[in-house]
Amino acid sequence: MHEKIENWAQAMLKCVRCAKCNSICPTLEERGWEVIGPRGRIRMALGMLQGKISPNELMTQGEYTCLICNHCVDICPSGVECTEIILHAREEMFNRGCAPESSMMLVEALEESHNIFDMEQDDRTIWSMMDADAEEVVEDRTNTDAKIGYFVGCLGSFMGRLSQIPLSLVKTMDHLGLDFTLLGEDEWCCGSPYYLAGGREMIKELAEHHISAFNNLGVEKVIATCAGCYRVFKHLYEDVGGIKPPFEVVHANEFLADLLDRGKLQLNNGNSINKVVTWHDPCELGRHELQYDNPRKLIQAIPGIVYKELPDTRKDARCCGGGGGVKGVDAGLGMELALKRVEQAKSIGAEVIVSGCPACYDNINEGIKKAEANIKMMDITEIIAEALGLNEE
Ligand code: SF4
Ligand code: SF4
Incomplete structure (x- = not known):
């Protein structure tokens, strides 16, 4: 997403086949099969481009499990x-x-319903019903003029088990007296799952829709709690859709860290959280965006927390297994990788794993349940809301 490769045959020919990449690829580690690793994926892509091989099941399995x-x-x-x-x-x-069936089902849902779950758009704020106070705030603030816009994303909007993420941010912003708005049913899927499936055409339409919706409300800063949505607004709308959003785009961790720096978010006299806590770097925030320091600063500003780093961290962080649209193609792979991250958390005695992406949250949480580990998964917004006394433990 960072830069377009104009000549991708040339880009592939830069590979000298040293296999260094294979040594760290989590999918190759699990499957032990060259085509489910970076070098093999590049060779297959080159073969397709040169007309030497046609896309087949093996190739689908390789490219779509990255x-x-x-x-x-x-x-x-x-x-x-x-x-x-x-x-x-x-x-x-x-x-x-030749995209896998799961990807095509998702694209159809997006085309028909503007969200990846094929749900009614009227239900976009259904998550707010889990908390009466938040529900009132959301009702008052949907489609109102404000400088700050909150883009919830499909996972936070429709997956009930992730509703704590938008609830926590909304309650925190309301508590801090910030003027913000949400798009409600005018919020469509950002386009990230469509892009990961290989689709490009619809990105321009999605960019135009969201940019105009936020512009009409006078929004100057858009916050995303999902690392995927964040990167779409930050890069994809311009790189693929050809439209640069005229507003600032920030992830919730940057937004909250900025408030902390400016003294607008006070955590030192809030609730103590007397737990061993660690941060899992989502790939889309870490290696893709180099956002390493802000979440750690936020967590360590909460009284009582004993902060510990996971064994593989920052640029070396292990992927949780929930990214790349892989779960639709090989759900077992996502679970195997989640279990490895949970094992790492157990090895440092972590009682809480915090992250900043609903896909990481959901996948690691599934791993925690499967491993029957005594660990709680939390989003960065959730732990901040808890420190402010806005969430019950
Ligand atoms: S892509 Fe992998 S095999 Fe190719 S040069 Fe880079 S590290 Fe080596
Ligand atoms: S992006 Fe990750 S999963 Fe995909 S080939 Fe590279 S190391 Fe493997």
């Missing part, structure tokens, strides 16, 4: 943009009608 975690890009000595190449391969396969 988590887009960007670890291979970070480690490659030849500067090969592996994830960009894999995304180009998916685009080509999508255009040839």
